[in-house]
Amino acid sequence: MALVLTEEQSMLRDSARGLISDKAPVSHLRHLRDSKDPTGFSKEFWQSFAEMGFAGLLVPEEFGGSGLGFVEAGVVMEEIGRTLMPSPFFATSVVAASALNRGGNAAQKSEFLPKISNGSLLATLAIDEGAKHRPLQTSLQAVRAGNGFKLSGAKALVVDGHVADLMIVAARTAGSAGEREGLTLFLVNPHAKGVAVERTIMVDSHNAARIELANVEVNADSVLGEVDQGARLLDGVLDIGRGAVASEMVGLSDEVFGRTTEYLKQRKQFGKLIGEFQALQHRAAQLYVDIEITRAAVMKALQALDTDVANAASAVAVAKARAGTTATRAVQEGVQMHGGMGMTDQFDIGFFMKRARVCEELFGDANYHTEQLARARGY
Amino acid sequence: MSDSRATDSETAELETFRSETRAWLEANCPPEMRKPATADTDVFWGGRNAKFSSEPQRIWFERMRDKGWTVPDWPKEYGGGGLSAAEHKVLRAEMGRIGARPPLSSFGIWMLGPALLKYGTEAQKREHLPNIAAGLIRWCQGYSEPNAGSDLASLQTRAESDGDDFVITGQKIWTSYANYADWIFCLVRTDPAAKKHDGISFILFDMTSKGVSTKPILLISGYSPFCETFFDNVRVPKSHVVGTVNRGWDVAKYLLQHERAMISGMGERGVGRPLGQIAADSVGTDAQGRLDDSILRGQIATFDVDEAALAACAERAVDLAKAGQAHPAFSSAMKYYGTELNKRRYEILMSAGGVDALEWESERSKQGARPRAWLRTKANSIEGGTSEVMLGIVAKRILDLPGA
Numbered sequence: 001m002a003l004v005l006t007e008e009q010s011m012l013r014d015s016a017r018g019l020i021s022d023k024a025p026v027s028h029l030r031h032l033r034d035s036k037d038p039t040g041f042s043k044e045f046w047q048s049f050a051e052m053g054f055a056g057l058l059v060p061e062e063f064g065g066s067g068l069g070f071v072e073a074g075v076v077m078e079e080i081g082r083t084l085m086p087s088p089f090f091a092t093s094v095v096a097a098s099a100l101n102r103g104g105n106a107a108q109k110s111e112f113l114p115k116i117s118n119g120s121l122l123a124t125l126a127i128d129e130g131a132k133h134r135p136l137q138t139s140l141q142a143v144r145a146g147n148g149f150k151l152s153g154a155k156a157l158v159v160d161g162h163v164a165d166l167m168i169v170a171a172r173t174a175g176s177a178g179e180r181e182g183l184t185l186f187l188v189n190p191h192a193k194g195v196a197v198e199r200t201i202m203v204d205s206h207n208a209a210r211i212e213l214a215n216v217e218v219n220a221d222s223v224l225g226e227v228d229q230g231a232r233l234l235d236g237v238l239d240i241g242r243g244a245v246a247s248e249m250v251g252l253s254d255e256v257f258g259r260t261t262e263y264l265k266q267r268k269q270f271g272k273l274i275g276e277f278q279a280l281q282h283r284a285a286q287l288y289v290d291i292e293i294t295r296a297a298v299m300k301a302l303q304a305l306d307t308d309v310a311n312a313a314s315a316v317a318v319a320k321a322r323a324g325t326t327a328t329r330a331v332q333e334g335v336q337m338h339g340g341m342g343m344t345d346q347f348d349i350g351f352f353m354k355r356a357r358v359c360e361e362l363f364g365d366a367n368y369h370t371e372q373l374a375r376a377r378g379y
Numbered sequence: 380m381s382d383s384r385a386t387d388s389e390t391a392e393l394e395t396f397r398s399e400t401r402a403w404l405e406a407n408c409p410p411e412m413r414k415p416a417t418a419d420t421d422v423f424w425g426g427r428n429a430k431f432s433s434e435p436q437r438i439w440f441e442r443m444r445d446k447g448w449t450v451p452d453w454p455k456e457y458g459g460g461g462l463s464a465a466e467h468k469v470l471r472a473e474m475g476r477i478g479a480r481p482p483l484s485s486f487g488i489w490m491l492g493p494a495l496l497k498y499g500t501e502a503q504k505r506e507h508l509p510n511i512a513a514g515l516i517r518w519c520q521g522y523s524e525p526n527a528g529s530d531l532a533s534l535q536t537r538a539e540s541d542g543d544d545f546v547i548t549g550q551k552i553w554t555s556y557a558n559y560a561d562w563i564f565c566l567v568r569t570d571p572a573a574k575k576h577d578g579i580s581f582i583l584f585d586m587t588s589k590g591v592s593t594k595p596i597l598l599i600s601g602y603s604p605f606c607e608t609f610f611d612n613v614r615v616p617k618s619h620v621v622g623t624v625n626r627g628w629d630v631a632k633y634l635l636q637h638e639r640a641m642i643s644g645m646g647e648r649g650v651g652r653p654l655g656q657i658a659a660d661s662v663g664t665d666a667q668g669r670l671d672d673s674i675l676r677g678q679i680a681t682f683d684v685d686e687a688a689l690a691a692c693a694e695r696a697v698d699l700a701k702a703g704q705a706h707p708a709f710s711s712a713m714k715y716y717g718t719e720l721n722k723r724r725y726e727i728l729m730s731a732g733g734v735d736a737l738e739w740e741s742e743r744s745k746q747g748a749r750p751r752a753w754l755r756t757k758a759n760s761i762e763g764g765t766s767e768v769m770l771g772i773v774a775k776r777i778l779d780l781p782g783a
Contacts, residue, residue, distance in 0.1 A: 003695035004702050261778050276781045281774035288773055289712045296695040297688035318687040366684075373687075374680035379655025379670045 001307060003299050009075055012068075016079040019052065024085035026348045032086060033205040039163055040199075040207040041086040050119025054089065058097050063113035065097075070240060070305040074247035074298065081251025084355050086206050088122050090248070091159040095241040096123030099168050103185060103225035103233040112166065112187075123166040125237065126155035126188075126211055133364040135170065135234060136178055140213065142171035142186060148219035149173070151186060151194075154212045157362070161209025162199035164190055169213070174228050183230040187222045188213070204354040239316040242363045243305055246298045246316075246323035249359050253291050253323075253330035256352045260284070260334045267339075280337060287333055294319075294326040314376050317369040324366035327356040389465070396466050400473045407442045409435035413478045417748060419602075422484045425514025427561050440514065443482035450488055450512045453496070457504055458512030464701040468694075486555065487511030487518040489641040491564050494581070494634040498622040507562075507583070519586070520638075521551040521565030521608060522631070529768045531566075532575045532628060536610065538567035538582065545569070545582065545620075547590075547613040553762065557593040557606035560586050564634075570625050581627035581634075584615040600754040601739070601747070636707060638763045639714035640696075654724065655679045658731035675730060682723055689716055708776040715769035718759035725753040 005013065023045055032040060049055055058073055059065020066072075073094050080089060097116050100109060100123075115121030127135055140153025151171055158167070167188045175182030190197055194216040202208050225233040261284055264275030274280055301319035304312040331353040335342035342349050360366065412435055416422050420432040423440055431437040443449055446460060452467040453459025462470060474481075492511055495504055510516040527534040536549025547567055557563070562585055570578030586593075590613040595603035622630045655670055658679060663671040670676040696713060699705040728749060729736050736753075738744035760766040774780045 002698040002702065003691065004698045004704060261780065264780060273781045278771070281778075281780050282767070282770040284778055284780065285712075285715075285770040285773035288778060289716050292709075292712060293685075293688045293692040293716060296692035299695065300691035314687070318684050318691075321684045322688045370677070370680045370684055373683055374655060374669075374676060377653040377655055377683065378668070379653060379659055379664075379676065379679065 001303055003296055003303070005071075005075065009072060012072055013075045013079065015052070016054070016076045017082070019049070020079050020083050020085050023048075024087075025083050026351055029084050029086055029205055029351060030348075040160075040205075041088065046087060047119050049087065049089070050117070055093050055119045056097070056113075056117025057093055059093075059101065059113045059117045063109060064117035065113065069302075070243055071299070071302045073240075073244055074302040077244045077247035078251035078254075081248035081253075081355075082255040084204075084206075084252070084351055088160050088163075090241070090244055091124040091164070092116055092122050094244045095125045095159075095237060096166065096168055098240045099125060099185065099224060099233070099237045102236060103230075107221070108187065108224065121166060122160055122164045123168065124158055124160045124164040125241070126158045126161070126167050126169045127234075127238070127363075128157045129153070129155055133361065133368055135238060136180060136183075136231070138170050138172050138183055139177040140169065140171045142173045142184060144173075145217065148217060148222065149186065151188065151213045151216040151218060154210065156200075156208075156210050158209045158211050159362075160207045161190075161211055162197050163207065166190070167195075167211070168224060170230065170234060180231045182228050183234060184227050185224040185230045185233060186218055187224055188216060188218060192216055192218075202358060204351070204358040206355065206358060208358075235313070238363055239312060240305060242316050242320040242369075243298065243301050245359050245362050246294075246301065246319045249323035249327040249356065250291070250295050250298050252352055252356055252359070253294070253327045256330045256334040256349065257284075257287055257291055259349065260337050263338055274337075283333060283337075287330060290326045290329060294322040297322045314373060317372040317376070320364060321366040321369035321373070324360045324369070328360060328366075331356045393465055393469060397469045397473065400470055401476075403446075404473055404477060404479060407439075408474075408477060408479045409439055411435040412439040412480050412482075414480075415478065416480055418745065421480070423482065423514070424484050424517055424556070424559070425487075426517025426559060427515070428559070429514065429517070439480070440482045444513055447512065449483040449485075449514065450492065453492065453508065453512060457496075457508035458510075459508075464697070468697065483514045485511060485514065485517065486520055487516065490520060490634050490638050491518050491583075493637045494564075494630050495621065497633060498581075498630045502618075503583075503621060516561045517556070517559060519554050519557045519560035519563050519608075521554055521557075521563045523553045524550060525552050529765055531631070532579065534566055534568060534579065536565070536567045537571070538569045538580060538615075540569070540617075541614075543617055544614050545580075545617060547582075547584075547610045547615060549610050551608040551610075552596075553605045554593070554608040555605055557586070557608045558595055562586060563591075563608070564621070566627055566631055569627075573625065576628045578625055579627040579631065580624050581621045581630040582615055583619045583621060584613065588613050588615065590614075598754070599757070600751040602751065602755070604755075635764065636710040639710040639769070642714055642718060642759060642763045654682065654727060654731075658727070661732050661735050675727070679727055679731075682720070682727060685720060686724075689713075689720055693717075706777055708772050711764065711769040711772040712777070714763060715760075715766050715773070718756075719766060721759050722756050725756045729753050 053066045054076055056065030057068050061067040076089060093116060100112050112121060129139060130137060142149040142151045167190055169186045169188045171184055171186055172182055173184040194214040196212040198210045200208050200210055264280060264284060265273060267274045298319040301315040304315040334349050335353055338349050341347050423436055447455060447458060448460045451460040451462045451470050455461040488511060492508060495507060522531060524534050524536060538545040538547045562583060564583050566579055567582055568578050569580040590611040592609045593606040596605045596607060597603050658675060659670050665671045693713060696705060696709055732749055736749045739747040739750060775782060
């Protein structure tokens, strides 16, 4: 498969770009932040997003979705990265939809997927517990009780946690922290007794929450996939999420880079455009090369998720690691090359730096994924 | 959805090609040719005085040549395999799958061929391309001069018109394997009065012509892959000019794009054992089987991430070119990153090898293969345009930053 977008994918990109840049430029995020918007995104816009088929992009057509693949999801994520649009697309349409589609039984799929497609249901995955992303360290306990389970423990960085209608919670039904065996995914109603949700206002003004579960009762039908065998499902779903975040980071990096090179062509000092200085030219060129290489690595990973499942994990590790270092570099160079203006809140560039920092932590940072690759290669 | 149906049948044809190619390679690629070249003699360069270093090398070369697969995507009429871009990609992937070496290495294939296909006359194509494909003529590149390195267009080698001939006088430097080459493709100044880019011509001649001499240059690696090449009133027919007289810079630049693509592809990317395992041979592992030097392990893993990403980018660059979406200067971006990465690989290998990587002359060290290769890589970011020149090209031609 060629590592270029097909005509259909280019059209999808153009329509996503048109819609997002028109309705949700960076000023949209700024407004949500400054007005302390309780939802953290525009419900109205999410509805039009759903009407265009984006909310159910990954959902099979039989459940009202578009039945598209991860490359297409990445195309949309990249456009989201360009304007930093806060939306449920990542948590609901990519991560939760994939988890339900892959792990769900017939009843679960037909209950939830059509609602994801039409934009009426928001869902999220609750995975991280400590400061760093360590899925196997999951220790939130699920103990058998009657016909079901009781869940107790805490989660952090639950994206859209305070607005979600459904949480997919990774819990430990057996074994101990660090072990692959004994993980189980549960569908949890955030309004159930014993669930406490605290919205956390984050550095990037995007939605996240901490949740605490205290003896939350769920029935056996709430298990997503198989009891104790959730690691495999979780691996696949996390990799899909990682590929999507990496795409967002490519869009974000590219946008910062575009804004920065424009600035180099306008800003004058010492009687010259600062873009004439070789010191800045070479740094800009290096960053360009970094972004293009990362873009290719991310496309490769998304294609692997679609068609080359055996190699997907390594390709995703490469993509997320590269996306992390590239985005970090892009935003740092962006602020530095904008000089004092880059330090002002009035200038948008800082929003990109903040979002990049969160994307870097989301589902594993560059160190985490570099480590995964080293292990996969046996050294 | 007629598009996707067309794609389906193309995909089916391509899959047939893949399975046939896989079977053919399995049957025809000798096991000895399925590991990375480690010594100079592992590489077959062809030419009038070519010698095979082993029987498997000969067999592999001849079988591939007979299929036109020394140059798989060149037209069949010029000795190529006539493969489509998609088929060529499949062949490369299948060769990569079994670690098959290229059967023939050649500046004719990598550099001159593409330039002749674009700018050559029909007679020039018929004269030279089949000889390149069949490995009969070995070419060298007369570009750099002592005072024209990064600033290549300031070259001074003169070609004076004399009837139907040009008479060429001057000196080239860093001419790779000039002492083994049969012919040279050379940049000469045909109009000294014109602006520096406008008076250059691209010309071909036989290295046995009267007045041509070469002198190898001893490098820090202890090898002499490059020469100084001298021209003293060398007489060359004007019909040997490729493209238009005084427009040789266009040909030169086009060829440089291919040269840069070639150099960026250097290094045995993704072939053979993972670098971390090679390092473990000398560094050792801890109780969990991890490389017993956590800092080095991190450096290697970071390298592996970048290498895999670059491989994806190289694949994408080819796909973009096919789709007509490639920026012509993109090979400069690849050249910059690929060469810097290859230098990183050898710094890691030297660090991993420790004392074992320091021996210069011994059977045990294969005559210092690793340190010599390490030193050789330092030229990667100089030859074919320095990293700094590449970044300048990216800044100006791709990013459109204001010129100095």
